[in-house]
Amino acid sequence: MYRRLLLSLQSATLRLDTWINRVLPQDFNPLYYTGGLSNLFLTILVVSGILIFLYYEPSLEGAYASVEFLTRDVPYGVVFRGIHRYAADAYLVAILLHLFRNWFTDRYREARDSQWLSGMFLLVVSGFAGFTGYLLVWDERSQLLTSLTVQALRSVPLVGDRLARVFLGGPGVSDTTLPRFLFLHVGPAMTLYVLLWWHYVRLRHPKIWPPSVWVLFSLGLLFILASALPATSGRPAQPGASPEGFAVDWFFLWPYVLARWLAPGWALALVVALVAYGMVVPYTLRETPEQRGVRALGQAVVVEENCTGCELCYYDCPYNAIYMVPSPYPGKSRAAANRKLLAVVVDSRCVECGICIGACPFEALELPRMLDKDVQQRIQRGARAAAPVGS
Amino acid sequence: MREPERGGWYLAVAGFLAVLALACVGLMVYGEWFDRRLVASGAVGVLLVLYAVIVVLFRKAHLTAED
Numbered sequence: 001m002y003r004r005l006l007l008s009l010q011s012a013t014l015r016l017d018t019w020i021n022r023v024l025p026q027d028f029n030p031l032y033y034t035g036g037l038s039n040l041f042l043t044i045l046v047v048s049g050i051l052i053f054l055y056y057e058p059s060l061e062g063a064y065a066s067v068e069f070l071t072r073d074v075p076y077g078v079v080f081r082g083i084h085r086y087a088a089d090a091y092l093v094a095i096l097l098h099l100f101r102n103w104f105t106d107r108y109r110e111a112r113d114s115q116w117l118s119g120m121f122l123l124v125v126s127g128f129a130g131f132t133g134y135l136l137v138w139d140e141r142s143q144l145l146t147s148l149t150v151q152a153l154r155s156v157p158l159v160g161d162r163l164a165r166v167f168l169g170g171p172g173v174s175d176t177t178l179p180r181f182l183f184l185h186v187g188p189a190m191t192l193y194v195l196l197w198w199h200y201v202r203l204r205h206p207k208i209w210p211p212s213v214w215v216l217f218s219l220g221l222l223f224i225l226a227s228a229l230p231a232t233s234g235r236p237a238q239p240g241a242s243p244e245g246f247a248v249d250w251f252f253l254w255p256y257v258l259a260r261w262l263a264p265g266w267a268l269a270l271v272v273a274l275v276a277y278g279m280v281v282p283y284t285l286r287e288t289p290e291q292r293g294v295r296a297l298g299q300a301v302v303v304e305e306n307c308t309g310c311e312l313c314y315y316d317c318p319y320n321a322i323y324m325v326p327s328p329y330p331g332k333s334r335a336a337a338n339r340k341l342l343a344v345v346v347d348s349r350c351v352e353c354g355i356c357i358g359a360c361p362f363e364a365l366e367l368p369r370m371l372d373k374d375v376q377q378r379i380q381r382g383a384r385a386a387a388p389v390g391s
Numbered sequence: 392m393r394e395p396e397r398g399g400w401y402l403a404v405a406g407f408l409a410v411l412a413l414a415c416v417g418l419m420v421y422g423e424w425f426d427r428r429l430v431a432s433g434a435v436g437v438l439l440v441l442y443a444v445i446v447v448l449f450r451k452a453h454l455t456a457e458d
């Protein structure tokens with residue numbers, strides 16, 4: 001059932017690609033750059049965040065006034081604030097599109113599980129940084145979010161009170177609270193770059209930036225949104241007040257909508273359960289090659305006498321599984337006699353995809369157990385996945 | 392796939408958008424001059440979106456190559 005659902009979603013995703021490729025030139029298809037678009041919005045967030053940071057005062061008395069000063073009195077301050085706010089939403093949308101696309105096109109498990117896991121961490125940390133951003137304004141909404149978060153944290157068995165204390169920077173809201181929130185916003189945001197390194201480390205040619213068309217379009221859209229729907233604050237937070245409602249940003253604050261229906265503790269439990277499910281998704285559909293009806297082909301092997309050290313396989317292996325080392329001895333073929341480098345396959349990284357075999361012009365790589373019928377089988381499976389459902 | 396018969400149409404639309412882009416520059420100057428900064432920044436946004444569409448139209452008219 002789950003398998004069939006995934007196959008239908010894969011087919012639908014590929015059909016959507018085909019449709020977009022009819023409207024736009026293929027290399028402008030935004031669905032090919034969901035990761036790059038996430039990076040673009042992250043960069044915009046960092047730049048606009050630095051500008052906002054220059055005016056921000058992290059104190060109970062000064063935070064609200066400093067945000068208002070930025071919004072009302074600094075030339076284009078309201079625009080930068082709006083760009084920061086809408087770029088955060090766009091960033092989350094791009095991440096989710098990236099996640100679902102890779103899920104539906106079966107690029108999330110086995111050799112890709114580390115990309116999936118790092119992606120889940122990126123999503124969680126980004127969501128957290130987005131949420132703490134709303135606390136920094138220190139208006140009524142921030143106050144309500146703070147009190148709901150404290151209630152949710154306190155409901156955690158054994159460590160609840162400690163977690164709430166860490167979150168607030170003390171036993172209650174005090175002068176240390178806003179600097180703590182600032183740290184909880186900027187610290188995770190900086191962690192994102194470490195997570196991105198993990199996300200990319202095993203990919204050979206990741207598309208980390210969208211084409212110029214999408215850079216222009218995205219920036220333009222953010223300027224339009226920031227001007228047409230300027231980001232504003234609610235009323236300033238009041239000590240001891242318990243505000244009722246707030247304008248919801250569904251992308252970052254949906255757990256708080258839940259927290260108002262369920263108890264805050266249950267909303268937190270639901271978020272934790274969702275994240276935990278996300279983490280195990282790549283392992284819910286583990287198939288051995290036998291279950292998939294294909295034989296294990298064995299890791300790629302370098303035929304050392306033929307290797308000329310041309311490095312083509314090194315650049316083409318998508319899993320970073322080929323290294324070039326100084327050649328310890330000359331090759332046997334004429335082309336390889338004067339080589340300086342030799343290709344070496346890192347077995348633990350090789351997923352037996354066969355791409356390097358196609359890349360090598362010197363017949364110096366082989367999958368030792370691959371037969372013609374395996375190639376045919378793979379082509380047929382690919383064609384079936386690309387065909388419309390029901391055909 | 393080449394679509395030579397539509398190239399002229401794409402260029403005509405791109406030309407029209409370029410005129411709109413020029414109007415946006417005017418709005419930017421107006422917004423800055425009369426202290427209506429949201430108008431100015433909105434015009435910047437529309438200008439950028441128009442540029443993006445013009446780049447796509449140029450490609451569809453085969454005036455530019457792949458990125």
Ligand code: SF4
Pocket residue numbers: 299300316317318319320321322345349350351352353354355356357
């Ligand atoms: S088969 Fe070749 S291209 Fe594929 S992962 Fe192994 S070394 Fe890399």
Ligand code: SF4
Pocket residue numbers: 302306307308309310311312313314342343359360361362363364365
């Ligand atoms: S592509 Fe072939 S010849 Fe070139 S480095 Fe790789 S194995 Fe050697």
